[in-house]
Amino acid sequence: MMMRSEAGKPKRCLIADDVRSFRKTVESWLRECDFECVLAVNGKHAWEIIEDDPPDLIITDIEMPSACGLSLLRRTREAAEERIRTLPVLVMTSLRDTTTLDVVLQLGGDGLLHKPLDKQVLLSAVLDVVSDRRDFRPGKKNPDSMTGKGPGEISPTLRRLLRLVAKNERH
Numbered sequence: 001m002m003m004r005s006e007a008g009k010p011k012r013c014l015i016a017d018d019v020r021s022f023r024k025t026v027e028s029w030l031r032e033c034d035f036e037c038v039l040a041v042n043g044k045h046a047w048e049i050i051e052d053d054p055p056d057l058i059i060t061d062i063e064m065p066s067a068c069g070l071s072l073l074r075r076t077r078e079a080a081e082e083r084i085r086t087l088p089v090l091v092m093t094s095l096r097d098t099t100t101l102d103v104v105l106q107l108g109g110d111g112l113l114h115k116p117l118d119k120q121v122l123l124s125a126v127l128d129v130v131s132d133r134r135d136f137r138p139g140k141k142n143p144d145s146m147t148g149k150g151p152g153e154i155s156p157t158l159r160r161l162l163r164l165v166a167k168n169e170r171h
Contacts, residue, residue: 009036010034010035010036011034011035011036011056011057011130012035012036012037012038012053012055012056012057013030013035013036013037013038013055013056013057013058013059013126014037014038014039014040014046014049014050014055014057014058014059014060015027015030015037015038015039015040015059015060016039016040016041016042016043016045016046016058016059016060016061016064016069016072017040017041017060017061017064017092018041018042018061018063018064018065019061022061022092022115022117023039023041025117026059026092026117026122027039029119029122029123030126033123033126035057038055041064042064042065042066042067043060043064043066043067043068043069043071043072044066044067045066046058046060046067046072047067047072047075050076050079050084050087051084054081054083054084054087055087056087056088056130057087057088057089057090057126057129057130058072058076058087058088058089058090059089059090059091059092059113059126060072060073060089060090060091060092061091061092061093062091062092062093062095062100062158062161063093063095063157063161068161068164068165069091069092069093070091070103070104070107070161070162070164070165071164071165073089073091073104073107073108073109074107074108074165076089076108077107077108088110088129088130089108089109089110090109090110090111090112090113090125090126090129091104091109091111091112091113092112092113092114092115092117093112093113093114093115094114094115094116095155095157095158096114096155097154097155097158098154099154099158100112100155100158103158103162107165110129111125111128111129113125
């Protein structure tokens with residue numbers, strides 16, 4: 001699978017994860033498919049890259065220092081520039097609760113990848129979101145899911161991250 005832009009250049013993917021081995025693994029798999037990869041060590045660094053030169057795809061971890069992946073996703077979906085606001089975003093996590101996918105979709109994410117990552121699952125998700133088959137519809141916000149008060153199990157980590165996202169929204 002070779003992924004090229006309309007101009008024939010490789011598609012660019014921003015990979016944001018504070019764990020070097022995950023960044024490098026995803027980068028290696030995407031480079032095999034002719035992606036150009038840009039790496040960020042946290043959400044703040046990722047946002048700086050997005051503002052400077054928006055990629056074609058964002059793959060972000062949820063739990064990172066200096067702006068978590070959920071904050072990065074929200075900021076992307078609320079960006080003034082349409083090019084940034086409509087970027088496909090895949091979220092990676094090792095969290096195993098029943099509400100993570102719902103939260104990601106409601107924030108406008110395009111998919112959830114569970115760690116440890118599987119190469120074929122990741123590449124299939126990437127193909128889905130960057131191809132013409134992608135049907136982008138940002139998720140609607142549900143106040144209950146944003147506070148972690150909705151139905152289903154929620155991990156303490158996800159609850160803490162949602163509080164951070166909600167707190168940043170008020171500032």
